[in-house]
Amino acid sequence: MEKFVRSVMQRLMVHGPVTCGKNLRLGRNSVVSSLHGLTIGDNVSIGQRTVIEVDGEIGDLCLIGRAVQIVGRADHAIDEVGVPMAFSTWVGDRSSRNEDVVVIGNDVWIGGGVIILGGVKIGHGAVVGAGAVVTHDIEPYGIAVGNPARVIRRRFASDAEREVHSSALHFDR
Incomplete structure (x- = not known):
């Protein structure tokens, strides 16, 4: 029954060309x-x-x-002379650009209320603290906080610990 409910919720809450892996849990x-x-x-x-x-x-x-919120940073053209933004070129009316893409690595924890803008890569094992606004890349295993988010420390003390963690989870660091 639980799997059935999850699949129905996923169909209602996931739109467009989105490919979902196994065991996706979606909150209400x-x-x-x-x-x-x-x-x-x-x-x-x-x-x-x-x-x-x-x-x-x-x-x-x-x-x-x-x-x-994980959203684009260029969803509407702001530089079209004589065109109100409400009628400017929308992201869905053009091909994808780098600033539309967000890449989040494996084993990442993104705290509540975080905003991540398009064009950002968050490395494997990173932690983004609650309420942060991510406008630039976050290094692997970095712990980032603030607005704009900045790395304040790393999750593990040494490269050896990061290697062991990555190997245990079977992904590249």
Whole structure:
């Protein structure tokens, strides 16, 4: 019964060319959509009221908190002379660009209320603290906080610990 409920919820909350791996957990009132393509890995958990509207990838074993927004930074053209923004070129009316894509590595934890803008890569094993606004890449195993988010430390003390962790989870660091 639980699998049936999850599959129905997924059909209601996932839109566009989105490929979902095994064991996707979607919180209530979440929306996942893409215009040009999004791949979500295995064993990903997405919290309640989260909105994901980008192209790109979300790796395996990711935790995405409540009320997270992962959105494009160039959804509407702002430089079309004589055209009101309401009528400007929309991301769905053009081909995908780098600033439309978000890549989230494996084993990433994104805290509640985080905003991630398009064109960003979050490395394997990173942690993004609640309420952060991510406008630039986050290094693998970095712990990032603030607005704009910046890495304040690393998850593991040494490269050897990072290697052991990566090997145990079977992904590249």
